[in-house]
Amino acid sequence: GQQLNQSPQSMFIQEGEDVSMNCTSSSIFNTWLWYKQDPGEGPVLLIALYKAGELTSNGRLTAQFGITRKDSFLNISASIPSDVGIYFCAGPTSGTYKYIFGTGTRLKVLA
Amino acid sequence: NAGVMQNPRHLVRRRGQEARLRCSPMKGHSHVYWYRQLPEEGLKFMVYLQKENIIDESGMPKERFSAEFPKEGPSILRIQQVVRGDSAAYFCASSPTNWGQGAGQPQHFGDGTRLSIL
Numbered sequence: 080g081q082q083l084n085q086s087p088q089s090m091f092i093q094e095g096e097d098v099s100m101n102c103t104s105s106s107i108f109n110t111w112l113w114y115k116q117d118p119g120e121g122p123v124l125l126i127a128l129y130k131a132g133e134l135t136s137n138g139r140l141t142a143q144f145g146i147t148r149k150d151s152f153l154n155i156s157a158s159i160p161s162d163v164g165i166y167f168c169a170g171p172t173s174g175t176y177k178y179i180f181g182t183g184t185r186l187k188v189l190a
Numbered sequence: 191n192a193g194v195m196q197n198p199r200h201l202v203r204r205r206g207q208e209a210r211l212r213c214s215p216m217k218g219h220s221h222v223y224w225y226r227q228l229p230e231e232g233l234k235f236m237v238y239l240q241k242e243n244i245i246d247e248s249g250m251p252k253e254r255f256s257a258e259f260p261k262e263g264p265s266i267l268r269i270q271q272v273v274r275g276d277s278a279a280y281f282c283a284s285s286p287t288n289w290g291q292g293a294g295q296p297q298h299f300g301d302g303t304r305l306s307i308l
Contacts, residue, residue: 083232112296114299119301119304120301120302121194121196121281121299121300121301121302122233122281122299123299124296124297124298124299127296167232167233169232169233175246176221176223176238176245176246176285176297177235177238177246177248177249178223178225178233178235178283178297179235180225180232180233180234181232182231182232183231183232
């Protein structure tokens, strides 16, 4: 079945650094979504991407929908301590509403 | 996450008891989805409902689990005769009513119910 693999699995960075993470799939997705999950809470939508090649920003976050439609990237600029959490990519399986979630990237920011 | 309301936030049950998890979608949303998350993993789809209809329950175990979304009131995920393996965080999400088939419209999540089985 469809799977979403995220890398890196986890990362420690210094406050102020830029962060990059990606999500790849063996099959095509028509929508890519990036969520952040804090401990004890539900995922919060950060960015939604609907078109191959699309580049969308939300404050310090920028995400891109890969042109092959099999990958997506999320960048965080000038990280701050509250960026700590787990970042998930997700997308609906082909032609359906069922979201598949990636394996997650755990971000820890060192002040 | 305040838009999608789930309760209780934490639920403790003994093996063999029943667990009922409730979800009120965001205002104006009539599509509800339930997911399960095990520690250190992503969310796994369980069931998709619209008012008074189960659209897709392919991700839900065939036995002991059921879901409903009545005309009035919240959506309910019910787990009968719970076992230790049911311990997980259960999340509800909702999406807008008027967005085509809903496939590409973002789902918004509640803060989940953390179910612990003793």
